[in-house]
Amino acid sequence: MDFKKALKDFWYGKPHTAEEGGRRLGENYLPKTGLYKHREWRGVKDTFYYFNYIWLYNYIHMVMDVMKYGGLINFAKGVWRYRWVGQTYLPVLHWFDRGMEGMRGEALRGSAWHYRAMVNATIYQFMSMFNADTRLHGGKKNDAWYHTMAMKETVWGGMFYGWRDKFKAVALEMIPYFVTCHVNSHTVHNYIDAVQSIGLPGDPCPMCQAESGLYVLDDIPDYSPFMITCNEACDGSVGTAILQDWFNDKPLFALQMPMIFDDPLANKFVQKDIEKCWKFIEDQTGVPMNFDLMCEYIERQNELMKFEWEKWEVAAKTNSYPINGVAQALYRIYQSQMGDLPIWHEVDGHVRKIMERAVRNKTNTFPNTRHRVIAWSCAPLYYSNWCTWAYNTWGLNVVINMDSLMFDMTIRTDSYENMLEDVAQYHMWAPMRRMAVGGMHHIFELWDYMERFNCDMVAMYDQLQCKGMQGVHGLFEDEFRDRNIPAFWIPHALPDSRTVSRAEMRRLINDYMTTVMHEEPLDPSLLELDDDMTW
Amino acid sequence: MKKFVKKALCLGGIGYAALFAVFFFDLDGKLLFNVVEPFLKNHYDNMERKDMLKTPYDMDKFPDYKYDEA
Numbered sequence: 001m002d003f004k005k006a007l008k009d010f011w012y013g014k015p016h017t018a019e020e021g022g023r024r025l026g027e028n029y030l031p032k033t034g035l036y037k038h039r040e041w042r043g044v045k046d047t048f049y050y051f052n053y054i055w056l057y058n059y060i061h062m063v064m065d066v067m068k069y070g071g072l073i074n075f076a077k078g079v080w081r082y083r084w085v086g087q088t089y090l091p092v093l094h095w096f097d098r099g100m101e102g103m104r105g106e107a108l109r110g111s112a113w114h115y116r117a118m119v120n121a122t123i124y125q126f127m128s129m130f131n132a133d134t135r136l137h138g139g140k141k142n143d144a145w146y147h148t149m150a151m152k153e154t155v156w157g158g159m160f161y162g163w164r165d166k167f168k169a170v171a172l173e174m175i176p177y178f179v180t181c182h183v184n185s186h187t188v189h190n191y192i193d194a195v196q197s198i199g200l201p202g203d204p205c206p207m208c209q210a211e212s213g214l215y216v217l218d219d220i221p222d223y224s225p226f227m228i229t230c231n232e233a234c235d236g237s238v239g240t241a242i243l244q245d246w247f248n249d250k251p252l253f254a255l256q257m258p259m260i261f262d263d264p265l266a267n268k269f270v271q272k273d274i275e276k277c278w279k280f281i282e283d284q285t286g287v288p289m290n291f292d293l294m295c296e297y298i299e300r301q302n303e304l305m306k307f308e309w310e311k312w313e314v315a316a317k318t319n320s321y322p323i324n325g326v327a328q329a330l331y332r333i334y335q336s337q338m339g340d341l342p343i344w345h346e347v348d349g350h351v352r353k354i355m356e357r358a359v360r361n362k363t364n365t366f367p368n369t370r371h372r373v374i375a376w377s378c379a380p381l382y383y384s385n386w387c388t389w390a391y392n393t394w395g396l397n398v399v400i401n402m403d404s405l406m407f408d409m410t411i412r413t414d415s416y417e418n419m420l421e422d423v424a425q426y427h428m429w430a431p432m433r434r435m436a437v438g439g440m441h442h443i444f445e446l447w448d449y450m451e452r453f454n455c456d457m458v459a460m461y462d463q464l465q466c467k468g469m470q471g472v473h474g475l476f477e478d479e480f481r482d483r484n485i486p487a488f489w490i491p492h493a494l495p496d497s498r499t500v501s502r503a504e505m506r507r508l509i510n511d512y513m514t515t516v517m518h519e520e521p522l523d524p525s526l527l528e529l530d531d532d533m534t535w
Numbered sequence: 536m537k538k539f540v541k542k543a544l545c546l547g548g549i550g551y552a553a554l555f556a557v558f559f560f561d562l563d564g565k566l567l568f569n570v571v572e573p574f575l576k577n578h579y580d581n582m583e584r585k586d587m588l589k590t591p592y593d594m595d596k597f598p599d600y601k602y603d604e605a
Binding site: 023033035036037038039051055056060079081083086087091093094097190198215216217218245246247249250251535 | 543554555556559560561563565567571573575576578579584585587588590591592593596597
C-alpha cells in the first residue's frame with residue numbers, strides 16, 4: 001500500500017480522472033437504489049464543509065423554516081394528508097447529494113447555496129398552503145385562507161406584487177408537482193396515472209397530466225377562495241384549467257397567453273388581460289392593486305436580474321463560475337418564475353462573495369472541463385442532475401441553459417404604462433413559451449447564446465410528448481449540420497421517468513461521446529449504473 | 536463548573552461524531568428509503584379519497600364566502 005498516496009487522498013480527496021487514479025464515484029452506490037454505501041470523501045476540507053455547512057446546516061434550517069412559516073403541527077398534518085409532501089420532501093438532502101456529486105471547492109459552495117434557497121422557497125410555499133388549508137383545519141376558512149391567492153404555476157408570481165402587504169400568492173402546482181419531480185421522481189407517477197384512469201389518453205404533455213391528476217386524487221390543499229389559471233405553455237394547460245375549474249369549484253380567471261408574442265398588438269392585448277385579471281382580484285378581495293407596492297417589489301426583483309447578469313458575465317468570460325449546471329438551471333427558473341422572496345437576496349449575497357473570491361483568485365472551478373455546453377429546450381425534471389453526471393463522467397460542463405435565459409429583462413417602474421407593458425412582456429416570455437413553443441425567432445436564439453457563453457457543444461433536450469418541440473426537431477438537426485456544431489439529444493418525458501429512463505439518457509450520451517467525439521471517460525465507473533429505483 | 540464544561544464538551548463531541556457517522560454512511564437516506572417512505576406510501580395508498588368525478592360542474596355557482604367573515 002502506498003501510504004503517501006493514501007494520506008494525500010485522505011487530505012485532498014482522490015483526483016478526478018482515471019489516469020490519476022480516479023475517484024470511481026459509481027462504486028459508491030448501492031445497486032438500484034442510488035443510495036450510497038458511504039457519502040463521498042472529498043478530502044478533509046470539503047467533506048467537513050459538506051457535513052457542516054450543507055448537510056447539518058440544511059437539516060437545521062429546514063426545521064427552523066417549518067417553525068417560522070407555520071409550525072411543526074401544521075407540517076405534520078400536511079405530511080399525513082398529502083402524498084406529494086410526505087413522499088417527496090423528506091429525502092431532500094439526497095437531492096443535494098445528487099446535484100453536487102464530485103463537486104469541490106468554490107463550485108460545491110456556490111451550488112449548495114442555490115439549493116438552500118430553493119428549499120426555503122419550497123417550505124415557505126407549502127407551509128403557506130397548510131396554514132390556510134381548510135382540510136387541515138376541520139373545514140374552517142381561517143384568516144390565512146381569505147388572504148392567500150392561488151394561481152397556476154406558469155403564472156409569474158410578480159403579477160400579484162400589488163397585494164403583497166395583505167395577501168400571499170401561492171402557485172397551485174409548483175410545489176405539489178414541479179419541484180417534487182426533481183426531489184423524488186416517483187411521486188408524480190401517481191398523479192399521471194390518476195388522470196389517465198378517468199379516460200385521458202397517455203400522449204398529452206405529462207406536465208398537464210400530472211397537474212390535473214393532483215385534482216383527480218383530491219390531493220391539492222383548499223387554501224384560497226379563488227384562482228387564476230393560464231393557457232401557458234400550450235393547449236394542454238387549457239385542458240388542465242378545465243379540470244381544475246371542475247374539481248376546484250371556485251371563481252376562476254383564465255389569464256391568456258397569446259401564441260404570437262413579438263407583435264405589439266399582442267402586447268396590448270395581454271396588457272388589457274392583465275388589467276382584467278387585477279380587476280377580478282379586486283372584485284374578489286375588495287382590495288385594488290397597489291401600484292407603489294407593485295413597483296417596490298419589481299425593483300427588488302430587478303436587483304436579482306442584475307446580479308444574474310453579473311453571474312452570466314463570469315460564466316461566459318471566465319473559468320471561475322462557481323455554479324454547476326443543475327444549480328444554475330433550477331435556481332434561476334424557480335426565482336424568476338416565483339418572483340421576489342427575501343431568501344433569493346440572502347443567497348445572492350453569499351454567492352456574490354464566493355464568485356468574487358473565485359474570480360479574484362482565478363480559480364478554475366471546473367478544472368476537468370473538456371467541453372463548454374449549452375443545454376437547450378425543456379429539461380427532464382426527473383434527471384435535472386444529469387449535467388453533474390456528465391461533468392464527472394465526460395468533462396461536459398453545462399455552463400448555461402435555456403431555462404435560465406427566458407426572463408432576460410428588467411421591468412420599468414417609471415410609469416404605470418411602462419410597468420404594464422414590461423409586465424406583459426415578462427408574462428409572455430414564460431417558461432416553455434419563449435424558447436420552446438414560442439416560434440422560430442426565439443428558439444433559434446440558441447446560436448447567439450452559444451457564442452455569448454463561449455460554448456462549443458449543445459445538449460438538446462427532446463421532450464417526446466411536447467408536440468411543439470417535436471415539430472422543430474428536424475430543423476435543429478439541419479442547423480447543427482450546417483453550422484458544424486457538436487450536439488447530442490436527450491430524449492425524455494418531462495416528469496415521467498418511465499418513458500425514457502435515466503440509464504437510457506446516459507447511454508445515449510456515452511454513445512455520442514465515444515462514437516462521434518472519440519473521447520475516453522474521466523470516470524469509467526459512472527458509465528453504466530443501475531439506479532432505476534432511485535429518488 | 537469545570538466538570539460540567541468537560542461533560543458538555545464530551546457529549547457534544549460524541550453527538551457530533553454520531554451525526555458524522557449518520558452523514559458519512561448515508562444512514563438518513565437508508566432510513567428514509569427503506570422505512571419511512573414505504574410506511575408513508577402504504578398510508579397514502581390506503582387513504583380514503585373523495586370521488587372527484589361526482590363534483591357538479593356548474594357555471595357561475597360557487598360556495599359562498601365573504602371577506603368580512605375574516
